[in-house]
Amino acid sequence: MKLTRREKILLLLLNIVVIGWGYYKFIITPQFEKMDSLKSDKQVFSSRLESYKEIASSGEELDNKLLDLTNGVDKVTRKYFPHIEQEEIIYIVNEFLKSNDLEVDSISFTQPSEEKMGELTLDKMSVTLPYKGKYSSLMAFLKKLRKYPKKIIISDVDMTNGEDDVLTGNIGLDFYSLGKVISTNDDIVSWNLEDEEQKENPFETVDGYKEMLNRPLDFDKDSITITMGQSKVLLEDFEDTNINYMATAREFKGDFNLDTNAKSNDFSYRMDYEHPIMEKEGRGYVLLDDKNLNIKKPPKAIGLWVYANKESNNNLGIRLKDLNGDKKIYYLTKGINWTGWKHLMVVPPQDKKLYPLQLDRITIDFEKEKEEGTILIDSLEAYYDLEIFKDPIDQYSGNYIHYEVQPEDTLKSISREFYNDTTKVGVIMRYNNLYNNKIQAGKILILPRNIEE
Numbered sequence: 001m002k003l004t005r006r007e008k009i010l011l012l013l014l015n016i017v018v019i020g021w022g023y024y025k026f027i028i029t030p031q032f033e034k035m036d037s038l039k040s041d042k043q044v045f046s047s048r049l050e051s052y053k054e055i056a057s058s059g060e061e062l063d064n065k066l067l068d069l070t071n072g073v074d075k076v077t078r079k080y081f082p083h084i085e086q087e088e089i090i091y092i093v094n095e096f097l098k099s100n101d102l103e104v105d106s107i108s109f110t111q112p113s114e115e116k117m118g119e120l121t122l123d124k125m126s127v128t129l130p131y132k133g134k135y136s137s138l139m140a141f142l143k144k145l146r147k148y149p150k151k152i153i154i155s156d157v158d159m160t161n162g163e164d165d166v167l168t169g170n171i172g173l174d175f176y177s178l179g180k181v182i183s184t185n186d187d188i189v190s191w192n193l194e195d196e197e198q199k200e201n202p203f204e205t206v207d208g209y210k211e212m213l214n215r216p217l218d219f220d221k222d223s224i225t226i227t228m229g230q231s232k233v234l235l236e237d238f239e240d241t242n243i244n245y246m247a248t249a250r251e252f253k254g255d256f257n258l259d260t261n262a263k264s265n266d267f268s269y270r271m272d273y274e275h276p277i278m279e280k281e282g283r284g285y286v287l288l289d290d291k292n293l294n295i296k297k298p299p300k301a302i303g304l305w306v307y308a309n310k311e312s313n314n315n316l317g318i319r320l321k322d323l324n325g326d327k328k329i330y331y332l333t334k335g336i337n338w339t340g341w342k343h344l345m346v347v348p349p350q351d352k353k354l355y356p357l358q359l360d361r362i363t364i365d366f367e368k369e370k371e372e373g374t375i376l377i378d379s380l381e382a383y384y385d386l387e388i389f390k391d392p393i394d395q396y397s398g399n400y401i402h403y404e405v406q407p408e409d410t411l412k413s414i415s416r417e418f419y420n421d422t423t424k425v426g427v428i429m430r431y432n433n434l435y436n437n438k439i440q441a442g443k444i445l446i447l448p449r450n451i452e453e
Helices: 005-077 086-097 135-147 209-213 411-419 425-431
Strands: 113-117 120-133 152-161 167-177 217-219 232-236 244-247 253-259 268-275 282-287 301-308 312-321 327-336 340-346 357-366 371-383 393-395 400-404 444-448
Touching (some): 135 167, 244 253, 268 357, 357 371
Antiparallel strands (some): 244 282, 301 340, 312 327, 393 400
């Protein structure tokens, strides 16, 4: 059957319509649907974005409010003492009386009580000061009290005029602290005194002072009393040849063996070293890794006998390694300023959570300059009873004692030891620029020989 021309045209048009419909149905329509879906998703995400922006904005606002509240709390807490102690009050009153002719022979304290002040319930201690002096001295004393940054209220002042216009009477003071209302750092004590009220500067350099600050706990043999039993643990006595040495600089040369010049038993470990001028400082290690020197609990100190044939700038230390493999060097001495034998000590970490620790190396730091010498080491020990310290006091000519803090010392025990009472804690803090009552073993404290009463 032959199609006419008209039928062919109609059939062509029909095919075009079918193809167009199919294209629209299966291609265009899904694209529109996908666009509608994307528009819907966009609206959802835009809505979420706005929510997140609101949350972020509110979070920032909350942070700002928290910062304002923190600053407000800090501003309030700075006005009050974190706690009230009689020793601190005595110290403050004593500071106010310096450079003042007002005489105060005694201080009377009341039992601490609570007092409501606005929304706060504060701890209060009242103090009575019987005084004697000129009117100008009294006014100068009261002026200092008013300027003090902490809350001290002058509750009462009475006066009687005597001979030569000398006044007598009593001053009533109320000291306020936050107590348990707000948690503060009880260790922080701020002595905010004017410069003209300061005593003579105790930090002026004296001969040997810088060298003294850089040295560790060290004592001559005659100044050590070793208690037997568990007071000490011998870590290494250097009696066998199974100890190696390693240096970080290729230029370093040496001879390492045992020597009969010993402080304990038969032998010590001897290091005869030499090196030319080096590009940078070097470090040597006495390798104790294979010795498994594990320390299970914090010793009060670790000690080592060291012999030097000459003075040098070499540093000696021990390296401790924790369970994670982290290593840290603790120096026994910064520089060798002696010849012959000397006992050195260093205080390791006292935090029980860090233990067990392994003592895996003894370290020696060398200068870049050409050098040669001999060092012997012997009797590496951990001490747990520090009655081994017989006399850790270094006394210098002048008005001050330089005291090396022992592991069980506190400021109160030091005050009792040197001044026969515990009321000089504030004085010790002021002379040593301390802001809390925590002191670490090995720290050098400057103690005035004479304290003006």
